[in-house]
Amino acid sequence: MLRLNNMYFTEDIAMLTQSDLFLAAAGFLSGLIKTGVGVGSGLVLLPTLALVFPAKVALGLGAPMLLASDIIGLHYYWKQWLPRRELTRLFLAIIPGLFIGIVLLPMIPGRAFRIGVGIFGALYALGMLWPQFPVTALLKKGVGKLNAHCGDSEEQNRKGAYFYGFLGGLSTVLAHAGGLVWSLYLLTAARDRRVFVGTTVILFFITNIYKTISYVWIDIISLSALAQVIPAIPMIFIGSYLGNIVNKRCNHLLFRKIVLCFIFFVSITLCV
Incomplete structure (x- = not known):
């Protein structure tokens, strides 16, 4: 049987093969969605893996898988990110969020974490599919006011970088959801589309390296568990190419709706 309570995958050959196939399929789907529709691949990968693995193990396995897709992104968007000064400011704000997230993660009970992932994914998908959804409308109103307060001046832009950077660092450690938060800042800071994408790629790449190492350090996953991700990497590349x-x-809109429906139903399953 699969021993997940101590995060070591000591199982018979048949189960190893089954796990490898599932990870490869999840990796393919993640890569396909990341380049095909632009919806955060982490929001797809985490609840999908959590259907088979405990939610925290799924979180740990997701980091190196997302890192593999980041390498592809770096190839296409190398140095197409914010100026060094602005990028450094953003990273300085992200670092405390990363550290606090790693401290908080072991304190959250496994069952509560699984349900939390499900609720977050379901609300996100529902909000994207139904823009008039009350929670979505309230968030949009709040974000609009915050961005208006940040404005375009140097001082206000710095405040926005610190706020969204910190919150994104915390979110990416706890749920691979940092991209959603950072994009709220980049909508005003990075007017050019390629700079927008290039900045998120470099942020993902650096933070996913940190998360992979940290998840092993706090025993969310083991080194032997990380080895199971290796067969999925080629499928991530193939999925990214096809995406x-x-x-x-x-039809981009149709594909996006299909993905959001998938996220919603998988997330609801985690809450049951």
């Missing part, structure tokens, strides 16, 4: 084709040739 780029889907983005160019398929």
Whole structure:
């Protein structure tokens, strides 16, 4: 049987093969969505893996898988990010969030964490599918006021970088959701689309390295568990390649809605 309570995958050959296949399929789906629709692949990967693995183990396995897709992103968007001064400011704000997230994570009970992931994913998908959803409308109003307060001046822009940077660092450690938070800041800080994407890619790359190391350090996953991710990496690359084709040739809006419906139903399953 699979021993997940101490995060060591000591199981028979058949179960190893089954786990490898599931990780490969999840990696393929993550890569496909990341380049195909732009919806945060972490929001798809985490609840999907949590269907089979405990939520915290799924969180740990997701970091190196997301890191693999970040490498592809760096190839396409190398140095197409914010100026060094602004990027440094953002990273300085992210670092405390990363540390606090790693301290908080072991304190959250496994069952509560699983339900929390499910609720977050369901609300996110519902909000994107139904913009008039009360929670979504309230968040949009709050974000709009905050961005208006941040404005375009140097001082106000710095405040926005500190706030969104810290919150994104915390969110990415706890739920691979930092991209959602950082994008709220980048909507005003990075007007150019390629700079927007390039900045998120470098943020993901650095933070996913940190998360992978930290998850092992706090025993969320073990080094032997990380080895199970290796067979999924080629599938992540293939999914990313096909996602780029889907983005160019398929109905983007329809594909996005399908992905959001998938996130919603998987997230609801985690809450049961």
